[in-house]
Amino acid sequence: MTGTSWLRGLAQRAGTTTIIFIVALVAVAAAAAGPIYYSAARTSILRDTIATQPVSGRGYEVNETGSLATLLGQLPPTQQQRLNTALGGLARDKLFGPPVYSLEGSLPLPLYESTIPLVYRSAVCPHLRINGRCPTASGQVVVSQSTAKLTGWHVGQQLHFPGEMPLTVTGIYQVPNPNADYWFGNDPGSASQSSNANKDKSPLQNLYTARSTITNGPATFQGTALVDVVLNVDRVTGGQVNQLKAAMTAFSQDPALADAQILVNTAIPATLSSVTSGWTSLAIPILLITLQLLALCLLLLFLAVTDAVEGRGAEIALAKLRGRGSWATAVFGLSEPIILLALALPTGVLAGWGATAILSHLLLRAGTPVDLAGLAWGAAVAATLGGLAAAALAAQRTLRRPVLEEWRRSGLRITSRGWVADAVLATFSLAGLLELYISGQVSSAKPGTLILLVPGLLGLTVAVIASRLLPVGCRAAYGRTGRGGSLGTFLAIRHVARRPSGVRAVMVLVTAIGLTTFAVSAWSVGDQNQQRVAATEVGAPTVLTVSAPSGQDLGTVVAHADPSGHQAAAVESYTSTSSSNAGLTVLAVDPRQFADVATWTSRPGQPSLKDLATQLAPSAPAPIVLNGSAFRISLQAEKVNPAGASLSADVTTGSSPVSLGAVPAKGTVTLTGQLVGCPCVLQDLDLGPPTSQLGSPVSGTITITGMQEYRGGHWVTAGPQQALTSARYWRPGHQDDPPDSIQPGSGGLSWSFNSRNFQDAILTSVNRPYPLPAVVSSALVSPGQTQATGAGLDGTALGLKVIARAVAVPGAPANGVIVDRRYAELAAGQNSTPTTVQQVWLAGPAQHAIEGRLEAAGVSVLSSSTTDQLAATFARQGPALSSVLFLADAAAATLLAAGAAILDLYLSARRRRYEYAALSASGVPFRTLRRAVRTELALLLGFGTVIGVIIGAVAALVTLRSVPEFLTAPPAAVVSYVPPVLPLVVMLVVAVAVLTIAAAAASSTLIRGVSLDQLRETPT
């Protein structure tokens, strides 16, 4: 047989050739794409993880303490040499960015009884906004704006420090972006955590100077040299992780550095360890998904080669007749599939690489390299060998068939042997399902990757059974179609019942459509849940972390920036670190605005956040705000024991408590105290025993007749006029026995008290609801619980009245508490902890406009997070990436299966052209023949599609709860496992449209090819 005859044979059997080549190509591409995609996804996850770490998690800092004059000459080369030793071959990959060198010392400042850090930091000036010029020469410094304000230092001034050379101020600096990697997570205003200069924390901020200022200084000038280095995220790849982790661990524990008193701080190993969990969530799904597509492709290949070799049965018999041996006959029979597989290997690898590159470009982190790894070639070769095995298996029946048997065959039949193979297939599938069920993969709600096998196994099981039931059903319809009705239907029913190609087509189609239905469901549910979880975790479309201008209320600024009142909400967020409620996040919000912008998830029947807004902020007496420089209180004492008890006022800011003076046992008195740092709010009046009787209980009655503050040169009434005439404004500070009595009257506010030992009598100013109404994460309180203890913005315990249990508090789904911001600030005494974060929550549309207005109002935007960003991050994590791969693979499988099924049916029908020609010769119109073919195709494809969709939907409903969607499980109430209908409908419409068009084209082509001349040929 000549070389060109192979080509002629391939061309002659173009349909079969095409389908075998495409199936082989997809099989090889799928096999190659798995490792390529995994490699790229690993790098994407790695880079995403590294990029979201604090700088210490993606860099290292080396420090050494000693004489600053010489440190910087030794430390950089030493650390670099040790790092290179640890990195080994990775040192060539330039994984780290340029180092930043620092020298940090401190200068005494006797005037302020403090010190001030003097810092050299390489290339610092581009990271400062300097009013003046950069210090470039020895003895020049720049001073922070706050230090300049505090000290009055100015540009051009010469500063003198005891024992040090004079320093000239060349500029006043601000730090535009203190979160930049350049600062390595340190406060640019103060010396680093590891620096000696930090040991006696100075209120004065760093003086930045030129290197020569320090290195030319006296050898006795002690301090710390630092080298800060950050990983170059875009150079790290997945394949380097293990080596890098080991190298950084070794570097951080390098005994040579330790001996030299050089310390290495890095969290890179911890970061890299966290990466591998993301990889694990990807590796097994990709393997399973790839194997499922590969298995389907090999099954299709088996069927296509079976058909191709069967189609060449006469030629193979001829080869045997001409004396070709078994091996030569096998080579002859399989030559075409072998050629096609050989062609499919390189083209499939390239196709897989190309498809993965496109998929990676759409899904993965920008700039992620998509390399054609050796493993991809290995997998492709394995797939090709699998294809060869499938082809050999498919051909062996024909190749072994005796010549005479081949000549006597009158067509394929659904044989009992086929039943056995199907039964074995179904048994294996059922066994797999049973194993998954027993191992808890199906029954457990805990996500597991093996669950991804269920749709394939279930689909295959049902496909085998359904494909066998269809012919049985058709045979049952023999009688009905035989008694009357359409001849087309009569023919179609019999062909479906008798021809094995129909069984094969249905089997393949059910499996592929089932997989796709499941994949669409899994992807759409995953996408929906990613959006939901992202919206809940971020809390609003956009959340800005800001710093309000000093002395300004953030809520007021936000109100000006958003006149509509519906697009932005001021929020103060505090996450508790105390042992009693660690991790609890308090969101102090402006309820009405918050309700408009926050993402609220509620169960049916639960109130909306708008409904809750009014309950969060019930009316309360106005606070007693003090603006003056002094506060006085007039009172009448009655039976106060002990006499001379000390009265003080607790205020929210400034010097608190404000000591007012001693209260006599009996009589009228006006007591005065100085106010410092107000405006402030009066929190309470505290009556304690005199110093000589500390620990004694205090009892008696005092009637407060007036409260005044000194403001504008006059004494004016402090607080609301009704403060002393209404009991609403006061409550006892303690629950004493007998309880305190508070009685307003025309003569003033009468307060009777009887405190316990070691407790003062306290009259608390009521300016907020008590306990504070709160919406609490349902995980924190049990159903029916009405009161709870949370944390205030000042970090202390705060009594809460639970007005609603939220399935997910926006911004802190499982551990959040929402309270009114105004009341929370009052409860904290306007003394929020430094870790309280100011935020502005924004609705989507007005984000940029409001952000601009906020910045114009002096609000510094420190960072922002958006729902879309977080959803995109989720979409780049292992579970989502595997879900998309599943969808892409399943879609490819369905297209492949549909094409193969239609072609298989077409070829099967084409072999019946002789029969159709005979029917035509006997007077059957072409339209009836066309109807017969179309009915047959519709019956097979429709049946396969319907059963496939049902199976896919059932698999989705049963297993989606266990399909991993996130690296860490979100609150159950936020997510939903009911597949959205629209994607399924779209998929079904597309599938039906494609099948219908292809079937119509195939049937028309087929019938057009029927001619009476074919009756001259031998029936095949």
Added chain:
Amino acid sequence: MSATVESEPVVHCDGLVQVYGTLGQEVTALRGIDLTVTAGDTVALLGPSGAGKSTLLWLLAGLLKPTAGRVVVCGRRVNDLNSRSAAALRLHDVGVVLQNPGRNLLANETATGNVMFAQRPAHPGRAASRRRTAELLDAVGLARVAHRRAGRLSGGEQQRLAVAVALANRPRLLLADEPTSQLDRGSATAVLDLIRAANQDQGTSVVMVTHDPVVGNSLSRTVTIRDGRVGAEGQAGQDYLVVSRDGSVQLPTEVLETTLPPGTLVQAVPTPDGVSLHRANLEGDERA
């Protein structure tokens, strides 16, 4: 091609029995065939449909193994051949031409390619192979269509090509199953001429199944198979009944229908050169 030994028969069948078993039913196709074909013989197998002619041909081609009896082809006992040695037998010593012209050929292959396909395993030398192919195609009158695909040749051309293919390896025995039945008279004559030429030029023995008495008479011997037995043989224009090893003789149909209908009692009366049959007349003997 194996060396031909004048005294050695190319085909020797000895009590050949072939039984097909299908779905529990047994069909006896051949019931003790004795047949010898000497080198250079051309034998036509005649007989009604279902008589076993084609079965006998497949047995001679090594495509079947006899149920009983012995068949030796070109010195090799077919009973003992496995599929590999049977293939080797067909490759080197036996050429086969089938009834359906299309079935003899690779439709996608050219005429040259078809000959070379049959030839190549036996004649690895490419130049020699091409030369031989060209000779064969020239001999069968297909040189001008040597590069045309077999599927595009006419039926007569296809069957002539089939003969060329069958003769590609200079077989000692050519088996042909009704090679002219689907051809017009002219094409049939051409094919028969080719077969006779191969017989005369190369000494190839021929066993041909045919229904056509004209075709049969054009060969040196006719062997008529009836009901799985050799019923008659004809040589040089004379037909003879063949006495089987159980002593039975198959009478010609016309005798059965007229003189000795089935069930007739006869007497065998020896004569100097044989025996004569007399219908028994229980009331008085009567010569048949």
